Amino acid sequence: MVTPVTTTEPRKRNRRGEGGKLREEIIAAAVALLDEGGDERAVTLRAVARKAGIAAPSIYAHFPDQPSIMLAVVRREMDRLAVVLREAGENAGPDARQRLFAVCHAYLDLAREHPQRYRIMFGGLWMPSVDDTSISDADLESLGAEALTLLAEVLGACVAQGIAYGSDDLYGDAVALWLGLHGLAHQRAVVRKMPGPADVAERLITALAHLK
Secondary structure (H helix, E strand, O other), X not given: OOOOOOOOOOOOOOOOOOHHHHXXXXXXXXXXXXXXXXXXXXXXXXXXXXXXXXXHHHHHHXXXXXXXXXXXXXXXXXXXXXXXXXXXXXXXXXXXXXXXXXXXXXXXXXXXXXXXXXXXXXOOOOOOOOOOOOOOHHHHHHOOHHHHHHHHHHHHXXXXXXXXXXXXXXXXXXXXXXXXXXXXXXXXXXXOOOOOOOOHHHHHHHHHOOEO
């Protein structure tokens, strides 16, 4: 008995002027491959093309290689992080302390809910080497800028409301807070049982935000 060969259903061709739609579908296919439990090594051009239902050469009109696809994924996830943090802060109300903790916990929740995406947001095989010019320094420096600005804003609001000690470097404080949150998120992802007290997140946020 001959087993029938299954193939991906051919994707309908976009109409003229819908190239942007195909680009987003390629990015979505790469994200789906990550979410299926793999890492960026599973996001090959052939796998992305298969997932998107297109021929592999169609990718080259939008992305020259796999790292450029991964950079686009990271940009999208960083933008989504900023949206999540902003919404968490807005929903927390006017109290600066509540907004601070809501934003920080939203960050930690996103890292826990989408571990594969979160992992590649901060490096991996897509990162260029020193001699690689396919991804510019400007590309890398822009990643996460909006989320970092939001962290600086909530820290500034805490100072303005008198619940945190003042600082002449809110940007530096925001970087330190982000690094603390990232370290906690990473540890939660890689250890079976997180050591320390149950309120470690609250302690970390309180310390790095210089709350009174």
